[in-house]
Amino acid sequence: MRLVPVEDSADPRLADYVRLRDVQLRKSLEAEHGLFIAEGEKVIRRAVETGYPVRSLLMARRWAEPLADLLQRVDAPVYVADERVLEDVAGFAVHRGALAAMSRKPLPPVPELLGTARRVLVLEDLVDHGNVGAIYRCAAALGVDAVVLSPRCADPLYRRAVKVSMGAVFAIPYARMDDWHHGLGELREVGFRLLALTPDQSAVPIEKAVTGERVALLLGSEGDGLSSRWLKAADEAVCIPMSADAMARGVDSLNVVAAASIACYGLMRS
Amino acid sequence: MRLVPVEDSADPRLADYVRLRDVQLRKSLEAEHGLFIAEGEKVIRRAVETGYPVRSLLMARRWAEPLADLLQRVDAPVYVADERVLEDVAGFAVHRGALAAMSRKPLPPVPELLGTARRVLVLEDLVDHGNVGAIYRCAAALGVDAVVLSPRCADPLYRRAVKVSMGAVFAIPYARMDDWHHGLGELREVGFRLLALTPDQSAVPIEKAVTGERVALLLGSEGDGLSSRWLKAADEAVCIPMSADAMARGVDSLNVVAAASIACYGLMRS
Numbered sequence: 337m338r339l340v341p342v343e344d345s346a347d348p349r350l351a352d353y354v355r356l357r358d359v360q361l362r363k364s365l366e367a368e369h370g371l372f373i374a375e376g377e378k379v380i381r382r383a384v385e386t387g388y389p390v391r392s393l394l395m396a397r398r399w400a401e402p403l404a405d406l407l408q409r410v411d412a413p414v415y416v417a418d419e420r421v422l423e424d425v426a427g428f429a430v431h432r433g434a435l436a437a438m439s440r441k442p443l444p445p446v447p448e449l450l451g452t453a454r455r456v457l458v459l460e461d462l463v464d465h466g467n468v469g470a471i472y473r474c475a476a477a478l479g480v481d482a483v484v485l486s487p488r489c490a491d492p493l494y495r496r497a498v499k500v501s502m503g504a505v506f507a508i509p510y511a512r513m514d515d516w517h518h519g520l521g522e523l524r525e526v527g528f529r530l531l532a533l534t535p536d537q538s539a540v541p542i543e544k545a546v547t548g549e550r551v552a553l554l555l556g557s558e559g560d561g562l563s564s565r566w567l568k569a570a571d572e573a574v575c576i577p578m579s580a581d582a583m584a585r586g587v588d589s590l591n592v593v594a595a596a597s598i599a600c601y602g603l604m605r606s
Numbered sequence: 607m608r609l610v611p612v613e614d615s616a617d618p619r620l621a622d623y624v625r626l627r628d629v630q631l632r633k634s635l636e637a638e639h640g641l642f643i644a645e646g647e648k649v650i651r652r653a654v655e656t657g658y659p660v661r662s663l664l665m666a667r668r669w670a671e672p673l674a675d676l677l678q679r680v681d682a683p684v685y686v687a688d689e690r691v692l693e694d695v696a697g698f699a700v701h702r703g704a705l706a707a708m709s710r711k712p713l714p715p716v717p718e719l720l721g722t723a724r725r726v727l728v729l730e731d732l733v734d735h736g737n738v739g740a741i742y743r744c745a746a747a748l749g750v751d752a753v754v755l756s757p758r759c760a761d762p763l764y765r766r767a768v769k770v771s772m773g774a775v776f777a778i779p780y781a782r783m784d785d786w787h788h789g790l791g792e793l794r795e796v797g798f799r800l801l802a803l804t805p806d807q808s809a810v811p812i813e814k815a816v817t818g819e820r821v822a823l824l825l826g827s828e829g830d831g832l833s834s835r836w837l838k839a840a841d842e843a844v845c846i847p848m849s850a851d852a853m854a855r856g857v858d859s860l861n862v863v864a865a866a867s868i869a870c871y872g873l874m875r876s
Contacts, residue, residue: 478852479852504855579748585746586655591740593864594864
């Protein structure tokens with residue numbers, strides 16, 4: 337364990353941690369350096385346990401002791417700083433105590449990811465990192481084997497996704513399609529039946545869907561749902577049946593996390 | 607329609623809209639004046655349609671035209687201001703175009719709320735306004751008849767709850783218990799069977815729960831779940847069965863919105 341005091345928020349050794357709320361900056365910085373940020377003891381422990389290499393840690397000094405066992409096992413500098421310096425660097429008050437800059441691991445190609453998986457989720461262009469994280473948590477709890485992301489889907493290792501997932505983004509194998517147009521073909525080739533989840537109440541209720549040995553559930557973006565291309569490419573469109581008076585109540589759909597939760601639950605019991 | 611230009615962010619006529627992100631300030635200000643804030647065209651329309659009185663509206667001038675039909679029907683001042691003034695008052699850039707300060711309506715006593723309801727949710731001490739809003743949206747979509755709040759449960763009319771609910775907080779009748787200790791008794795007296803939702807995997811799987819004519823599903827707070835008092839007071843503890851490898855994946859529970867969604871879906875089909 338190397339505790340390294342840092343007193344200047346402009347210290348270049350803290351460059352991995354700058355302006356954590358600036359989404360555009362973070363996206364390009366994290367892609368360029370192949371890094372991501374884990375926040376809070378539980379999440380950092382999960383990231384380390386699942387084999388993500390630590391670049392460095394950053395925390396207020398009082399957090400070093402509760403994390404001592406973890407810090408012993410990590411071969412990386414541990415920067416300690418005043419809460420004021422932390423806030424200057426990160427751009428907000430760091431309440432969860434510790435931050436870790438971690439290296440990403442290479443993602444497997446989709447066919448390799450699918451391996452022996454039987455139940456997978458495919459996320460098309462979700463934009464909200466919180467929703468992505470919540471879906472991973474739900475998938476991990478209910479036993480989904482793997483997640484496939486469309487090329488433009490939000491990053492599961494973005495700080496907010498990691499946090500909302502409670503670390504489940506480290507536990508579920510995932511991959512990103514190279515090609516939105518033909519990406520679903522790779523699932524079909526290895527025998528997956530594709531179910532497209534839609535708010536359209538004329539679709540088949542999820543509990544009556546035909547499933548089978550290998551099933552992929554396609555989930556669309558928050559605003560527009562699945563693209564018409566993916567809806568057409570699916571074997572069957574399925575819905576969560578809503579109450580007859582939902583429309584009168586001004587509610588025309590469930591949010592994507594609620595819908596995904598119900599659909600996953602149904603799917604995992606089929 | 608009275609368009610009233612306002613140029614000074616300190617104008618006392620905008621007092622209802624100050625520092626919308628300051629949770630402590632807003633809680634006391636909204637309680638004191640019996641008001642709440644609705645944000646965005648869709649949500650404001652829903653609030654007006656469901657009979658909440660408008661105190662005033664505030665928007666950039668360019669929003670007045672798309673909202674003209676609504677503004678005609680509303681007997682309240684419509685303040686128009688530069689985006690800079692809006693930002694100064696609200697404390698953030700107001701992207702959704704329009705804000706409305708609305709009056710609250712008196713909540714019914716719990717026995718009156720329950721009336722002929724058959725399926726209700728009871729929320730104990732949820733602290734996150736987003737979760738409360740998401741649960742209302744889910745409840746409205748799936749056909750829950752009413753929601754009962756514990757005395758300390760977060761406010762469904764807080765701005766973030768209203769927004770996340772997509773206006774469902776206006777559509778579902780709800781009430782707040784006077785007394786946490788004896789509040790569940792009022793449900794039991796009128797024949798409700800009380801199901802306590804818990805992550806404890808030794809509880810009865812939700813789909814095997816005994817339901818009956820009137821059922822109340824009790825949902826606990828994000829961190830600690832239901833209090834032991836409420837767990838004991840329930841007729842049956844029920845759980846969402848998780849995957850056998852969820853714990854190995856570091857996931858020991860679903861989040862409250864995912865759990866509520868799955869449980870409501872099961873309950874509404876019983």
